[in-house]
Amino acid sequence: MMRIGLIGTNNTHGHQLAGFINGWRPDVPIPSRWVHGPLPQFYLWAKTLRELEETGRVPAPDARVTRLWSEDPATEGALIARACEVERLVDSPEEATRDVDAVLLLTDDPNSHVDLAVPVLKAGLPMFIDKPLAPTDDAAREMAEVASASGTPWFSGSAFRFSPSLLAFRDRVTAEIGVPTAVYVQCPGWIERYGIHALEIMNVLVGHWVSEVAGAALPGRSSASLLLEGGETVLLETMSTAFDPPAQAIVWGAHGSLHWESRDVYRSIFSMTTAFLDMARSGVAPVPEAESLELARLANVLAEAASAKA
Template identity: 25%
Template sequence: MVDDQLALGMIGVSAGNGHPYSFSSIVNGYDDAGLAESEWDVIYDYVREKHPSEIGLDGVQVTHAWTQDDAETERLCAAADIPEQPDEFTDMIDDVDAVVIARDDYETHARFARPFLEAGVPTFVDKPLSLDTDELAWMRPHLEAGRLMSCSGMRYARELDTPRANIDDYGEMTLVRGTVIKDWDRYSVHMLDAIFNVIDADPVAVRAADAPHGSVAIETDGPLVQIDTLGDAAMAFDVDFYGTEKTTRHPIRDNFRAFRRLLSEFITQVETGEPAIHPDETLKTMRVAIAGQRAIETGDHVKLDSIEI
């Protein structure tokens, strides 16, 4: 930490994922021309529509950025006024107070996280953390020690504040449905984090439906949770709650505030050393993601307790 400013490193990018640009712009603010030229038009549009008071996190700056492509790194740094571009991602270990691995190709997460975690650098890993049980077992102590955090921004979605605060109004919850684009392995975590941060239920087992897309029913000790991942489809990040007293539908579209809340929670974890999310919750989410993938691939009814981490 230099001059009471927490130095944050940003590592990305992966195909189709603009989180390095979103996260860096939320923390640092943005350069209008630089972000416009990044070709992430959706991010440019929703960031520049925000009031200046919502841009930037006090006491935090993204000071270092690295991607696997030098030209991409230059675009990212230009978009969010990031001053340092190390040659290798590990070169920033001694110069940052924390790091964000803003890639959602989960197969690479352990490789990028390991050097930082082993050096004691607090690390946020983009969703999903990992679908490999051996990797998750290695990561578990770091989650428990408050060195590692991972989740979807949908966990903090503004659109779910009202049901979260008024869950008793629904009576007995009988069904919760989540619908999202893309594939189960990378995008189911959006709905898992969104839903299980609202309802008080523990997953027990999963089974896949015979559908042209990833469709998984999650048996819990409460309501049935149905999640559909639609593949390449029109925009959908939607959660529906069905109770005996009330039913509501919640399209989730405010990525900016979800990401801002996520980053704020991570910074609080860095400052306090206390996990922002209980490690068991993170591992539970990954167990459901793994079980759902197995169910889709095999057609089996997969029990959560069969997945050991």
């Protein structure tokens, strides 16, 4: 049985990934509130979780979260440990990395990631690092260099990369309208934390090698115009709402345009969880290191451009 250490429950990914790997006890209610307030979208995650349980895809057959560190051990940590039957709720992030085979770093404070990730990567434990990857390009490269020196697979980014509906939409674009020439992407959330979502959607559709970026910010939203090296133009927009409207994209090609709207967020997160477990088994990262670094760099560029125009 592959043992997973999980660090951080200060966003909903701790609940979701632990539940997808270990399952969630049916006698423990899935919360409708989170530490920051009501979260009705937990219902949608619960629906996906139960559907996956019914089809035998949850819990994972050969892996378990066995150690968990939470910023809020008395509430969130205790709930996840009980619901997902995690063996040990530990007192420090370091303890969550002992006697395990791979690590999920889910705390969403990028300023903590270097200190938390470097010892794990040096030890050779496959690792997923949640967004934002790092506050600076130098910090991101430091983690990558440690991983490269130890031969440790890792990746970071958004679950939208693994969205079944987005991947199917990309195929539809190719078949129906040809090579994309322009893309519009809109995502909920703040660009400093959620800009990576818009970038990952862009990456699936047209790639990520950008030659020019211009940003703008208005109350409640941020936007960025990008010119890709292939000549494609992209407009990315984030709106400071928690979940609505859902992420969406419009793609223009030689033969018209097509629209996509995300309705499978939790299937996407399950697919990302599966990719992490596959990496831990095989030692092969699902995302090239250079791609993770470039997307993280672009996320920082978007945040800086938006703040400069605010």
